[in-house]
């Protein structure tokens with residue numbers, strides 16, 4: 202028997218062989234158990250690896266230990282750190298005092314210095330020259346009132362007789378200072394760049410500011426004939442969203458969905474404002490549409506194309522629905538083997554199909 206001195210003993214760590222492994226979906230140790238716990242079909246595992254979000258969903262936090270591996274997907278295009286579940290600690294609960302302090306801080310950032318109303322989004326800390334005309338900030342959804350008032354009632358039109366307003370509206374308005382200027386017609390210039398931007402083909406409905414005052418837009422490109430859905434785009438980072446991936450059906454954004462998504466993004470995004478995208482020339486847009494059609498083609502079936510699927514890139518296309526339909530019809534006549542355009546039997550509107558690859 203070999204006598205081992207205590208100083209020679211080494212802690213053997215099953216996960217630590219000095220390498221930094223990459224794992225794919227369900228390949229990391231304990232990944233299946235972690236996924237089961239997240240779905241509520243299993244207990245929270247004692248060992249294994251989990252991402253920070255997975256830990257959070259299980260009520261845990263890394264607790265100061267470094268990631269030990271990476272989870273990669275989309276062929277390495279996306280990845281996340283993996284942490285050891287056995288080293289994770291329970292999530293901390295903020296005390297009531299801490300929550301109160303946080304709420305106070307948020308209230309200070311969300312309350313308009315001019316009208317003293319609290320909004321969902323964080324506002325400019327002090328009214329700048331452009332913002333102090335009390336129009337830009339008031340575009341955002343007020344948090345203090347859940348009922349949506351008709352647009353004509355805010356800002357109050359100074360030409361209408363206040364006694365004609367309903368009693369409810371009267372009490373609301375008497376508590377508020379009158380706006381410094383009468384409302385100006387749409388569109389108003391952006392305070393950051395002092396210029397009016399009305400991208401062709403989309404209607405900008407709401408604008409939010411992120412933490413660095415980049416603009417988060419809520420817009421629609423629908424003409425309303427088949428319903429109106431909305432998309433969100435951040436002009437600071439590259440965030441763009443038109444669907445709620447957590448829902449399984451009816452995933453496209455209603456106005457309130459889009460406003461919520463924009464607001465959520467605006468409160469977390471710190472990207473600096475960027476210049477608005479320049480309007481591309483016609484050939485560039487046609488080429489973009491052609492690659493969209495080619496990318497939609499499948500081996501075994503024809504795929505119907507919807508203009509609404511372009512929602513996320515409408516800010517860079519900057520073309521009307523009519524222009525896009527005309528361009529697609531032109532493409533269909535030039536390259537009938539990749540795109541088919543035909544009028545619908547029911548509505549008479551043009552329908553487009555990306556044609557399956559020809560059997561070779």
Ligand SMILES: [Zn+2]
Nearest residue numbers: 435437438470
């Ligand atoms: Zn952003």
